[in-house]
Amino acid sequence: MFARVRERFAQLRSAQVTDGAACEVLARVREEIQQELAPVRFTAQAIDQLCAGVKRQVEQVRVAECRIQQIAVDRCGMPRERFVELFSGHETDPDWATARTTASREFWVEPGRCHYGEQGWRRRSAHTSRTCALSRQKIRRGDAVFKPAERPAPSNAAAMISAEMLCDLIAD
Incomplete structure (x- = not known):
């Protein structure tokens, strides 16, 4: 299952959004990823850890954006x-x-x-x-x-x- 999700995610990353057809491809690939992951269930603790990880990454992105703006x-x-x-x-x-x-x-x-x-x-x-x-x-x-x-x-x-x-x- 995770190999298929990894493959779909690679397709998602490589897709170029240039026109309506590309948007449809992206939507289809996202739907396929969601269907693959639908049976997976996470505990409350796992969800909290995932959310904390995302929050840390968002903060890192904000710091990087502020640094880029400061330089420019x-x-x-x-x-x-x-x-x-x-x-x-x-x-x-x-x-x-x-x-x-x-x-x-x-x-x-x-x-x-x-x-x-x-x-x-x-x-x-x-x-x-x-x-x-x-x-x-x-x-x-x-x-x-x-x-x-x-x-x-x-x-x-x-x-x-x-x-x-x-x-x-x-x-x-």
Whole structure:
């Protein structure tokens, strides 16, 4: 029985919701899982333990979402409304952070010097050694970085953000 449920669950995870037909497939697979598990009975103690486990996982997800928002809004200067707009619907998408870090639009806030709000940045290789604008860690020539891509060149044209550091921040 559990092997069949595992197989159905794998089908559920791999299904892509792109149109009405995919939604029907998902509904059918969910129904099959429910039918397989219908004869299983849990004790009150087992249900309490399962609920406590789900509550812990939900709390872990909330902490991770808050951390992602903190990085995007507080450290990268993304407007909160824009973060909510971009992140909503992608909470369980492990590729969201990668997609955002490789996007052509990034956010840049440098208090006391410049404030660009939304500024175009591109992923490139560092042509010179510099310091990461966010972490202040050393960037060596050839490292993957994000650099401003605006024309005419802005006053922060030489700034770089380490691509590795940005991906690590978002992954935390």
